[in-house]
Amino acid sequence: MLGIYFSATGNTKYCVERLVNKLDKKSKSLAMKDPETLTAVQHADGFIFGYGVKFSNVPKIVHDWILANKFIFNGKKILIIATMGAFSGDGSGCAARLFQKCGAQIVGGLHLRMPDVVADSKMLKKPLAFNKELVIKAGNKIDNAAYDILNGKYPKEGLNIFYHIAGLLGQRLWFYSKTSRYSNRLKVDSKKCILCGLCVKNCPMDNLYITENKLVIKGQCTECYRCINCCPKQALTSLGKKVVEQCSVEKYL
Ligand SMILES: Cc1cc2nc3c(=O)[nH]c(=O)nc-3n(C[C@H](O)[C@H](O)[C@H](O)COP(=O)(O)O)c2cc1C
Structure with a gap:
């Protein structure tokens, strides 16, 4: 199987x-x-x-x-x-x-x-x-x-x-x-972002990259929320304006 x-x-x-x-x-x-x-x-x-x-x-x-x-x-x-x-x-x-x-x-x-x-x-x-x-x-x-x-x-x-x-x-x-097209709603709060690159590494769409000391978002987001949930500084948001609580299944097992 x-x-x-x-x-x-x-x-x-x-x-x-x-x-x-x-x-x-x-x-x-x-x-x-x-x-x-x-x-x-x-x-x-x-x-x-x-x-x-x-x-x-x-x-x-x-x-x-x-x-x-x-x-x-x-x-x-x-x-x-x-x-x-x-x-x-x-x-x-x-x-x-x-x-x-x-x-x-x-x-x-x-x-x-x-x-x-x-x-x-x-x-x-x-x-x-x-x-x-x-x-x-x-x-x-x-x-x-x-x-x-x-x-x-x-x-x-x-x-x-x-x-x-x-x-x-x-x-x-x-x-x-x-869901009929990729989204450009993902936003980064550059005051919170420490450029750790975790979001870049985790994005399944290659939608993010770091250049000249800033995080760039390309606008090809499938809204899976992986980056938002793994950001150590809660610097990324999409549908809302502020991260309330991050999820990962390990928290609930
Ligand atoms: C952008 C977005 C839209 C969602 N829409 C729905 C929905 O329509 N109905 C629902 O019950 N859950 C919805 N969810 C919740 C997810 O389907 C749910 O948390 C899922 O278990 C996430 O699984 P994953 O961690 O394996 O990706 C949505 C989540 C996101 C990020």
Whole structure:
């Protein structure tokens, strides 16, 4: 069993690894952009694919990765994991439809509520105990799903027309533009930035670089929030104006 994930703060990585290990102890999980991933997909009959939902949609980087590699998914059996802070409607269905266009067979969908990674929104932040409880519940749900899958019963969350309508009406109709192109909202507070380069190293889009003693942001952001969550000086923001609380899955385990 192969697991593939796109994960900003580790939520999705944790979920994919847990499910894959429960299904097969000898299995491995790889990051979507790992140099080994495409070859591993080519050699597998199928795989588990996970990502954190963005505005009830697939993050732009995931959308583009699927379409850029469309020829290798033909005939593959895929189970999709969508992690989310609260609600996505058809979180897994969004990637399912893309993979189906590439000739893949979708065998299941699993929705997992995890801590919300939008670090610069007070409204979305929850107490530590609440987030820890979310991760425990997600873990239990994964273990139950693994048991069912091993008995031939795949979860189908996010995949039917009712989920699709919920995703559209819940958010996607109003926020579609936020995932249909890369964003230029990422900002740096140059008074706080110490030019440590951690954001540059961690950005999956190569959206940041340092030159002449300043951090430059190119405007090709997939809004994964990895840089915002790992900045030691809380100097980066996107949707909000100030970092309220940074996330990483390790905090909640
Ligand atoms: C820009 C942005 C948009 C998001 N949109 C949604 C959403 O529509 N619904 C939801 O439930 N969670 C949403 N989330 C929360 C993430 O999906 C959730 O925290 C996820 O587990 C992050 O996983 P990761 O750390 O593996 O990337 C959003 C997060 C970000 C950064």
